[in-house]
Amino acid sequence: MQNAIFDEFLALVEACVSAARDAGTLDVGVENIQVESASVAEDIVLRTDERTGATSHLLRIDLTTRYQPTTLERVLERREWSDGCILMRNTKSDKAALCEPSRHFMTEKGELIQRVILHRPLRREYHQLRDLEESAWVECAEPRFAKLWEAEAEDSASRLHTETVHLATGLLLPIWSNLPRDYLEVNRIVDLEGRSWLGRIVYDTDVADVLKAFGVNSSVKLTDEAVVKALRENRSITIEQPFGAVLKRSRVAGDLRIEIAGAPADQVEWLKSIGCFTEIIAYRIRVFIPADNPEPVVKALLPPL
Incomplete structure (x- = not known):
């Protein structure tokens, strides 16, 4: 009986931890990200403290990492x-x-x-x-x-992987509340040369909003790949063009779908023409993107770079 109780308890804990990790709310303290090499491609000053002169930055860092498969x-x-x-x-x-x-x-x-x-x-x-x-x-x-x-x-x-990340670093506490709330972990990026950067990861889909919050002009454009990746990680994306809406994951009848929340009624036919489908739920037309192949719709939906 005792073993059965502990097994059930551990299963519940694992489910909660897994759900929190998927949602980006799992707090594991400072987590090291070990990479082969890293270089700062862009350094944007977000805030300068008037009293001490300490600065808060948003770095764009190019990373080269080696895959670590499970044995x-x-x-x-x-x-x-x-x-x-x-x-x-x-x-x-x-x-x-x-x-x-x-x-x-x-x-x-x-x-x-x-x-x-x-x-x-x-x-x-x-x-x-x-x-x-x-x-x-x-x-x-x-x-x-x-x-x-x-x-x-x-x-x-045997393969290396190259990616670009944005890291909020420097004096973090004064800007903490202006950073996205769906990913709260503090990361330390360390390369093989011993260089390190400590801060909070900012997803590509959130960079424009962070810069806007600090009055920094942004020329950041979302790529199709970044949007699809965010949706598959259960994160929501706000778009302004071709109309204001939110792309998000919604559970409908047990299925996890990709929904265009706030799509204007006069745009529904166009959305269907690019591959979306609709369903009337609670007397309201809701628009969805095919979850198994969202790339063509996302590409047609976003303005060209």
Whole structure:
């Protein structure tokens, strides 16, 4: 009985931590981001303290990192201590994944939605069980799984990844409330030469709003890739063109959709022509972007750079 209680408690804790991490509200203190190399591409002064002269900055930093895939030993260990795990492979991509039962949830109509986590060498994916059963994922024998996993892990570990991040740094406390509230972690970026930068990550989709809050003229334009990435990370994006609206994730009948909230009624037909679909919910027309392929709609929706 005691073990069952502790198992249930730990499962609830893991679910809460996972939900907080997905929402960007998990506070883990100062988290180090180890990179191969880093260089400051742009330094914008946001605020200068009148008394001390200390400054707050928004840095644009170019990072080169090496992928850190999960090892085969670690994923097999997870299978041992987590009940109900299944080794799987994708018949289309020939990639491996560990399927682990996740916490279920209830819809507004009381329907139980079963979920699973697919552990991949570089990421975790959450799926509804019914969607997984209709996909290309099938159960796999351990020798085949091990071969596929190690091949993908070795390939990933040999590659470098380049990305650009924005970091609010310097005197942070006076500007803390002006920074986005959906990601509160303090990060320290450290490269192999020992250089480091301490501050809060600001997502590309939030940079323009941060600069505007401090009266800094912004020429930042959102890319299609940045918007799609933000939506897949369950973050909302406010757009001003071609009309004012909010792109966000909304749960409808148990499905997590991408919604254009605030879309003008006279733009609905145009939105449908670029790939959106509508649904009447509570006597109101709501507009959605196909979640499985949002890129074409986002590209058509955003003004060209």
